[in-house]
Amino acid sequence: xxxxxxxxxxxxxxxxxxxxxxxxxxxxxxxxxxxxxxxxxxxxxxxxxxxxxxxxxxxxxxxxxxxxxxxxxxxxxxxxxxxxxxxxxxxxxxxxxxxxxxxxxxxxxxxxxxxxxxxxxxxxxxxxxxxxxxxxxxxxxxxxxxxxxxxxxxxxxxxxxxxxxxxxxxxxxxxxxxxxxxxxxxxxxxxxxxxxxxxxxxxxxxxxxxxxxxxxxxxxxxxxxxxxxxxxxxxxxxxxxxxxxxxxxxxxxxxxxxxxxxxxxxxxxxxxxxxxxxxxxxxxxxxxxxxxxxxxxxxxxxxxxxxxxxxxxxxxxxxxxxxxxxxxxxxxxxxxxxxxxxxxxxxxxxxxxxxxxxxxxxxxxxxxxxxxxxxxxxxxxxxxxxxxxxxxxxxxxxxxxxxxxxxxxxxxxxxxxxxxxxxxxxxxxxxxxxxxxxxxxxxxxxxxxxxxxxxxxxxxxxxxxxxxxxxxxxxxxxxxxxxxxxxxxxxxxxxxxxxxxxxxxxxxxxxxxxxxxxxxxxxxxxxxxxxxxxxxxxxxxxxxxxxxxxx
Amino acid sequence: xxxxxxxxxxxxxxxxxxxxxxxxxxxxxxxxxxxxxxxxxxxxxxxxxxxxxxxxxxxxxxxxxxxxxxxxxxxxxxxxxxxxxxxxxxxxxxxxxxxxxxxxxxxxxxxxxxxxxxxxxxxxxxxxxxxxxxxxxxxxxxxxxxxxxxxxxxxxxxxxxxxxxxxxxxxxxxxxxxxxxxxxxxxxxxxxxxxxxxxxxxxxxxxxxxxxxxxxxxxxxxxxxxxxxxxxxxxxxxxxxxxxxxxxxxxxxxxxxxxxxxxxxxxxxxxxxxxxxxxxxxxxxxxxxxxxxxxx
Numbered sequence: 001x002x003x004x005x006x007x008x009x010x011x012x013x014x015x016x017x018x019x020x021x022x023x024x025x026x027x028x029x030x031x032x033x034x035x036x037x038x039x040x041x042x043x044x045x046x047x048x049x050x051x052x053x054x055x056x057x058x059x060x061x062x063x064x065x066x067x068x069x070x071x072x073x074x075x076x077x078x079x080x081x082x083x084x085x086x087x088x089x090x091x092x093x094x095x096x097x098x099x100x101x102x103x104x105x106x107x108x109x110x111x112x113x114x115x116x117x118x119x120x121x122x123x124x125x126x127x128x129x130x131x132x133x134x135x136x137x138x139x140x141x142x143x144x145x146x147x148x149x150x151x152x153x154x155x156x157x158x159x160x161x162x163x164x165x166x167x168x169x170x171x172x173x174x175x176x177x178x179x180x181x182x183x184x185x186x187x188x189x190x191x192x193x194x195x196x197x198x199x200x201x202x203x204x205x206x207x208x209x210x211x212x213x214x215x216x217x218x219x220x221x222x223x224x225x226x227x228x229x230x231x232x233x234x235x236x237x238x239x240x241x242x243x244x245x246x247x248x249x250x251x252x253x254x255x256x257x258x259x260x261x262x263x264x265x266x267x268x269x270x271x272x273x274x275x276x277x278x279x280x281x282x283x284x285x286x287x288x289x290x291x292x293x294x295x296x297x298x299x300x301x302x303x304x305x306x307x308x309x310x311x312x313x314x315x316x317x318x319x320x321x322x323x324x325x326x327x328x329x330x331x332x333x334x335x336x337x338x339x340x341x342x343x344x345x346x347x348x349x350x351x352x353x354x355x356x357x358x359x360x361x362x363x364x365x366x367x368x369x370x371x372x373x374x375x376x377x378x379x380x381x382x383x384x385x386x387x388x389x390x391x392x393x394x395x396x397x398x399x400x401x402x403x404x405x406x407x408x409x410x411x412x413x414x415x416x417x418x419x420x421x422x423x424x425x426x427x428x429x430x431x432x433x434x435x436x437x438x439x440x441x442x443x444x445x446x447x448x449x450x451x452x453x454x455x456x457x458x459x460x461x462x463x464x465x466x467x468x469x470x471x472x473x474x475x476x477x478x479x480x481x482x483x484x485x486x487x488x489x490x491x492x493x494x495x496x497x498x499x500x501x502x503x504x505x506x507x508x509x510x511x512x513x514x515x516x517x518x519x520x521x522x523x524x525x526x527x528x529x530x531x532x533x534x535x536x537x538x539x540x541x542x543x544x545x546x547x548x549x550x551x
Numbered sequence: 552x553x554x555x556x557x558x559x560x561x562x563x564x565x566x567x568x569x570x571x572x573x574x575x576x577x578x579x580x581x582x583x584x585x586x587x588x589x590x591x592x593x594x595x596x597x598x599x600x601x602x603x604x605x606x607x608x609x610x611x612x613x614x615x616x617x618x619x620x621x622x623x624x625x626x627x628x629x630x631x632x633x634x635x636x637x638x639x640x641x642x643x644x645x646x647x648x649x650x651x652x653x654x655x656x657x658x659x660x661x662x663x664x665x666x667x668x669x670x671x672x673x674x675x676x677x678x679x680x681x682x683x684x685x686x687x688x689x690x691x692x693x694x695x696x697x698x699x700x701x702x703x704x705x706x707x708x709x710x711x712x713x714x715x716x717x718x719x720x721x722x723x724x725x726x727x728x729x730x731x732x733x734x735x736x737x738x739x740x741x742x743x744x745x746x747x748x749x750x751x752x753x754x755x756x757x758x759x760x761x762x763x764x765x766x767x768x769x770x771x772x773x774x775x776x777x778x779x780x781x782x783x784x785x786x787x788x789x790x791x792x793x794x795x796x797x798x799x800x801x802x803x804x805x806x807x808x809x810x811x812x813x814x815x816x817x818x819x820x821x822x823x824x825x826x827x828x829x830x831x832x833x834x835x836x837x838x839x840x841x842x843x844x845x846x847x
Contacts, residue, residue, distance in 0.1 A: 052696060073749050074665025081656035081720050082671075088718030089678050092686025092693065099688055334571065339564050348830055349575045351837075355829035356582070357778040359796050360818045363803070367588070367811055368581050373596035375584055407578070415837055464680055470781055504688055514688045521688075525681065532680045536673065 030067040033060055048111075051095060059083065093525060100292050100519035106512035108264040108283035115284040116246055116259075119266065120232070123213075124252045125224035131215065133223050134189035135202075142198070144207070145185045146178070146215075146223055154209070155181045161201040178207045178215070195220060227251065261286050292519035305483055305490045306499075313495045316402065317466040321459055323406045328413025333447075335414075336421045347418075354411035362475040365404045369476075392481050394492035401493050405472050409462070416458060420451040460535040464528055468497045496524060589815035596811045609816035631817050633791060634798035638821075641709055641794060642776035645716040646769045653720050654765065657727035658753050662739070679721040687785060690715065694786065707788045715786070716776045723768045730764040731757060767835050774825050795821050 037060030044053035066076050102108075110118065131146040131154070141158040148154075155178070162174040195202070199220070207215040213225040233249040233256060248257045248266060257266045257280060264286040265279040297303060331350060335343055353361060368375050369390040377387050390400045428446050437445075473479060479491030479498050488508050490499065502508035503517035584600065591598050592606035613631045617623035660668060691706075694715075698705015704714055738760075739752050747755070758765070780796045787793055790801075799821070802814035829836055 049696065072665070074659045074663035074668060077659030077663065077749070077753075078656040078671075081652040081724060084652065084717055084720050085675065085678060088690075088715060089681065089686075089721070092689035093678075093681060095689035095693070096686045104688075331574075334567050337567065339560075340567060340571075346571060346575075348833065349579065351833065352579060352582070352826070352830070355826040355833075356822050357774065357796075357825055359778050359780050360799075360822045361581075363799065363814070364581050364585050364818060366803070367596055367814075368584070370596055375581070378597070461680075474781070501687070518688050521686065528680055529677060532677045536676060 026067050030064040033064045033067070037061070037064075051098075055087070055091060058086075096518040097522045097525070099514055100522050101287055101289060102285050102515050103264045103283070103288045103291070104285050104514040104518075105516070106506060106514075107281065108285050108515075110282055110284055112259065112284040112286070115266070115282060116248075118282065119230050119248065119280065120228065122229045123226035124229040125216065125218050126213075126227050127224065129225045130218075130222045131224070132221055133217075134185060135195055135198075136185050136187055136189055138186060143186070144176075144205075144223075145181075145189075146207075153181055154178045155183070155185075156207065161198055162204045164200065172204065173206050174204050175206045175208050175214075178209045192220065230257070259284070262288070264288070288515070292515045293522070295516060296520050296523070305486045305488070308483075308492075309490065309494055309496060309499050312398070312493070313467060316398075316405075316495060317463045317469075319402055320405050320409065320466045320469075321462050323402065324409040324462070325413045325417075325455075325459060327406060327410040328415075329417045331410070331414045332417035332421055333443075336418060350414060351411040353407050354415075358408060358471060359475060361408060362404060362472055365400075365407070366476055369400050369404075391477065394481055394483075397477050397481055397493050401472060401476055404476055405466070405469065408472065409466075412462075416455070417451070420454060421447070424450045457535050457539045460531060460538070464531050464535075467495070467528070468524075469495065470497050470501070473498050474501075496520070500524070585815045585818060588811055589819055591812060594810045594812040596809075609812040610820075612813050613816050613820045629798070629801065629813065629817075630791065631795070631798070631820070634793050634795040635821070637709065637792060638777050638795040641713055641716070642773045644713045645719075645776040646772040648713070648717050649720040649723055649772050650765060650769055652717075653723035653768065654727050654758065654761065655753065656720075656724045657731055658757050660724065661728045661731035662736070662757075663749070675721055675724070679725075690782075691785065707786065707792065709792065712783060712786050712794075715782050716779065719772065719775065723772060726768055727761065727764055730761055734760055763835060767832075770828060770832065770836060774829070777821075777825065 037056060040056050040060075041053055044050075044056060063079070066072050066079055129148070131148045133144055133146045136143045136145065138158040141160055143158045144156045146154045156176045157179075159176055162172065202217045205217065207223060209215070213227050215223040215225050218224045229252055230248045230250055233247045246259060249255075250257060250268070256269045258269055258275070259265075260267045260275050260279075263279070263283070265281070265283040267275040267280075268278040270276050296306065334340060335346060335350075340346070367373075369377075371377060371387070371389055371391060374390075376390070381387050388396055390396050424447065428450075429442060432442050432446060473493055473495055477491070477493045479494035479502065481492055483490045483492055489502065489510075490508060494502070499508065500517045500520050503513045503520065506512040509516075587598070587600050587602055588596060589609050590605050590607070591602045592604060592608060611617065611622075612626050612629060615626055615630065615632055617626045659665070660672060694704070694711045695706050698708070698711070701710075702708075704710040734757070738756050742752050742756055777794075778796055779794075783794050783797045784800075787797060790798070793801075795817070799814065799817055802810040802817065
């Protein structure tokens with residue numbers, strides 16, 4: 001491989017024959033890609049995976065085009081990186097936004113078709129047709145005898161009880177055929193306490209009868225037939241409003257249901273044919289327009305919680321940047337002072353927080369701030385005789401998060417400031433010294449004006465980073481302590497991004513609210529995008545003015 | 552400086568040294584305390600900084616060297632070396648793939664004029680600011696669907712995690728692009744005159760010349776993938792597939808109390824190599840971190 005390429009390098013005038021053969025191979029490859037994309041598209045379309053189909057189409061067409069067009073060298077170089085960015089960053093964002101317009105959640109998880117077929121598979125136990133059973137031991141095995149209300153007797157063959165399911169497994173159903181019989185049971189029926197012992201095994205039995213619904217155990221004495229609970233109804237005597245969705249009949253209660261596309265659930269109908277609040281789970285995924293975007297603001301008592309979280313997120317990001325920058329600037333000024341010796345070793349010690357992987361230091365601080373055994377409280381108790389509750393007091397928890405984040409982030413700003421301070425011409429300070437200027441004066445009128453332009457975009461960048469600083473909150477307080485008098489699980493130190501995580505993971509509302517979480521993400525995207533555009537604009541201004549100076 | 556610096560100024564110097572000394576002690580203390588916790592017998596947090604008796608029980612857990620069967624049972628629950636191997640594997644794959652693709656893209660952005668390159672760069676800058684997991688709902692669904700077609704990239708696989716980490720390729724494109732732009736184009740021009748094509752220029756000229764920034768990038772993206780935690784917690788559910796960052800959590804969520812001693816030993820074991828590389832190579836790594844405006 002290496003040899004052949006270096007040969008081409010040394011002999012640039014390679015024969016045109018081999019070149020056109022190479023071109024032929026490339027075109028063949030492009031054609032192959034197009035064909036396989038077409039094949040995949042048909043399948044994906046048939047399966048209803050439209051989003052994946054669109055992505056496949058874009059990737060297939062673009063890669064084939066880049067192979068075909070010889071002038072697109074630049075694009076060929078960036079193509080792999082761009083595909084990754086497109087697939088892993090842009091596509092999820094766009095996809096999230098589309099999810100935000102649906103009611104997708106763990107309550108509304110399935111498509112409409114899957115929900116209907118799920119409901120049609122549901123059964124209910126018909127009490128009117130119950131059969132009393134008796135359990136008999138036949139050697140190691142068991143045998144069941146059942147009697148219906150007309151006195152007909154049925155029996156199973158002797159069988160082994162099914163094994164108990166393991167902890168994480170669903171119980172496997174065991175089917176047993178049932179035969180009508182006139183024979184009497186071989187021995188005395190087992191006592192109730194013995195039946196109770198094997199109850200869970202009996203629950204796994206399905207007794208099948210020819211031409212009739214299967215039976216399963218209910219209570220301790222009976223087996224009941226399992227009848228399909230819903231069936232598709234074509235006609236009702238209800239004055240139905242014009243709706244095109246499927247009509248189902250609940251055979252158990254003899255009431256009609258219809259799919260409500262506004263809520264994504266099948267709901268029972270009242271006499272007038274209107275939807276009642278009585279719904280059937282699971283729901284299906286449906287488009288809900290801007291409902292999620294409004295719901296974010298409309299969750300009654302949680303509205304205040306959301307406002308509090310937003311305010312805290314902004315103040316957290318702002319205070320973090322302010323504290324990290326001030327401390328970094330202070331240390332940089334001290335280190336840059338010509339009378340401080342051992343700058344290198346001091347710098348190395350000061351950037352240790354930067355060098356330790358963040359997730360480890362955050363967890364170390366969780367130990368340090370431990371209320372009973374932590375070193376922080378030990379020190380405070382020694383010095384002032386107080387013991388602070390860093391995890392249950394909301395304000396202390398917030399202070400703790402800010403302090404730890406300061407520890408984590410100040411070296412970054414210290415290094416930035418050290419570089420910038422070095423670039424300020426020394427004679428400016430000398431002139432100020434001649435005039436007898438004080439430290440504050442020099443900082444205010446020389447240092448800050450000189451570094452403000454290059455540092456502001458970096459401050460904004462740090463603001464956006466900390467606005468979404470998930471790690472420090474998640475690993476330190478996990479968002480806690482939880483707010484009181486709010487029905488949802490919302491923590492005092494939660495940032496918006498952590499709140500979204502809670503919505504999506506189901507911690508916040510008790511179910512996984514994908515649609516709602518995505519709507520909130522979309523707001524977050526907008527916010528970050530506008531801040532970064534502002535930052536970009538600032539950076540451009542800066543480069544422009546610098547160019548002007550250079551010219 | 553022709554200023555006369557008197558006694559007042561001397562006091563200032565000593566005050567500065569005092570401040571630095573107190574500050575650095577406070578800074579380093581938590582790390583020293585962890586070393587001490589890892590060497591004390593038992594899993595308690597409080598105790599003297601210099602241990603009265605030194606016990607290596609937590610360090611034996613890290614390396615999986617059990618002395619009794621009972622100990623072995625506990626150690627099996629916390630396969631630190633296996634987690635470390637998972638992390639190293641994932642981080643190596645991530646940094647290799649990103650480095651390859653990022654250097655290709657960076658070369659094109661730095662040296663090839665092509666349609667749309669300016670706008671693309673600006674778009675990338677903005678996309679790069681979104682946290683990688685902000686589209687987590689979509690990412691979760693995507694990975695599950697992908698796993699349906701390609702099981703090796705499905706949910707709860709290292710493949711999926713590597714794929715997601717590789718999305719961080721963007722930041723590196725910026726760093727490497729800046730470096731390539733600072734190279735002297737004369738060599739490339741000479742090579743072009745001799746008939747070298749773009750790929751050959753990248754392979755034989757740009758990459759050898761950019762080794763310093765490539766090493767910096769490799770280390771940074773290795774450390775990034777090694778310490779990543781959120782995507783890993785979203786993607787991995789099987790304990791034997793955990794990365795170290797994820798597995799270390801389990802020391803603190805045990806029903807019978809937090810295992811601070813074992814945690815401390817594992818933390819030091821995990822942090823020491825990265826921290827050492829960072830401090831030794833600080834001159835180069837820091838320039839990489841502070842010159843690129845994209846961090847994290």
